[in-house]
Amino acid sequence: MRSKYLFLLYVLFISGAAQAILPIQHWQTPSGAKVYFVENRDIPMLDLSIDFAAGSGMDGTQKPGVASMTNRIMRLGAEGVDEDEIARKTADIGAGVSGRFDSDRAGLSMRTLSSRAEREQAIDVFTRILHQPVFPAGAFEREKTRLISSIKESDIQPASIAGRTFNQLIYSGHPYGQRASGDVESVGKITRDDLVNFYRKHYVARDAIIAIMGDVSREEANALAERITAGLPPSQGAAPQLPVVEAKPQSATRMIPHHASQSHILVGSVAITRDDPDYFPLFVGNYVLGGGGFASRISEEVRQKRGLAYSAYSYFAPLAQKGSFVIGMQTRKDQAKEALDVTMKTLRDYIANGPTAKELDDAKKNLVGGFPLRIDSNRKIHDYLTVIGFYRLPLTYLDDFVKNIERVTAADIKRAIAARVDPDKLVTVVVGAEDTAAAAAAAR
Secondary structure, eight states: OHHHHHHHHHHHHHHTOSSOSSOOEEEEOTTSOEEEEEEOOSSSEEEEEEEESOSGGGOOSSSTTHHHHHHHHGGGEETTEEHHHHHHHHHHTTOEEEEEEOSSOEEEEEEEEOSHHHHHHHHHHHHHHHHOBOOOHHHHHHHHHHHHHHHHHHTTOHHHHHHHHHHHHHTTTSGGGSOTTOOHHHHHHOOHHHHHHHHHHHSOGGGOEEEEEESOOHHHHHHHHHHHHHTSOOOOSSOOOOOOOOOOOSOEEEEEOOOSSEEEEEEEEEEEBTTOTTHHHHHHHHIIIIISGGGSHHHIIIIITTOOOSOEEEEEEOBSSOEEEEEEEEEEGGGHHHHHHHHHHHHHHHHHHOOOHHHHHHHHHHHHHHHHHHTSSHHHHHHHHHHHHHTTOOTTHHHHHHHHHHTOOHHHHHHHHHHHOOTTSOEEEEESOSSHHHHHHHHO
8 A cells, every 4th residue: 555655646746747645624623723634544544633832942941841841741640540541541442642842832642543432532532631631740740850860861961962052052042042851950940830830821722733634534523623622721812922033143162071982063053944935945955965864065075085974964953933054963082173174164165156966956856756755654644734734834835845846946055055054153062072272263
């Protein structure tokens, strides 16, 4: 079935068929929740999720970690079912209920067989967790202790130190710059009431995005959407908004000593929102620069030609507010200076000249050829539905994906990257530099 589906997608792309590859149905419930639905009767499965603007970006500055802990603890007990009962009820029918959490979003997702008995039991558990979380005191204290221990362990890991420092520098003063889990001090201050209040403020039907994929009809999907939003907390005023991310005008360098055998290096800045009109030029352009694995320029120059790192990469991470542009690598301490020198020269050359015709053609072929694999399962399509819904992307986003890649030109890439990445205004973090002065000089 999967190979047949992939073949059909390939034929549709090649033939330029006018019909929608994935006809996404969209509507709004009476409570204000927005629903995105794709019907697929090929397998008897149902994927369902609900997301809210309740990610770590909604944490206050006093107690980072409340958002993530709310999402975690609400799944550990609800009215009439404790943690063990939730696990048993889902395991008995082969279903799964899990949390969804990132900088922008938080919510729940569920996968179950679509047959009525199994689906009903899974939905019952799902709605209880969503509507009636009890935030059990025992689970709260246990998870709080576990989280503090995990944070302490993370605090000494070079990769974690680099990522945390990098985010603090590029998002100075913005919630995106805070650690999603919180730190030892902030987590220690979190109370159960903080979680209850966060849930009541952010997990409201008006702001919900529901994604449904699988073996149900439109009528059944509508009934499911109304059922899972009916018991949510009432809205409390206007929907909370993230503060705007301001571009930082100056560069910054942090050299952090560490006993690790390698230097962990991150270079970048704030750059792109998820609805940026240049998303596809940046997506294709980054594939050439550092997102295409061994075929990318950064990997070629740093790893292939000089053996300075096992992996060297770059990516854009678009968010509701400006997400980051990141170049990353690990290298021996005595090679940090050279690795940074090569990386910065490669970046400057790329910004100045853009991709070659061959690089652009190869990137397009790889991205277009690999697109069917991005939507070759219900779970993957469902994940795209959540992104389309939350970030308000066009319903034709997946149908237009290949066309949007194919229409990107070298001039588009050069213009888009030059407008968002200034090599003279980047943040550089090196954890475990052998020669601080030399590495700092290389980063400039």
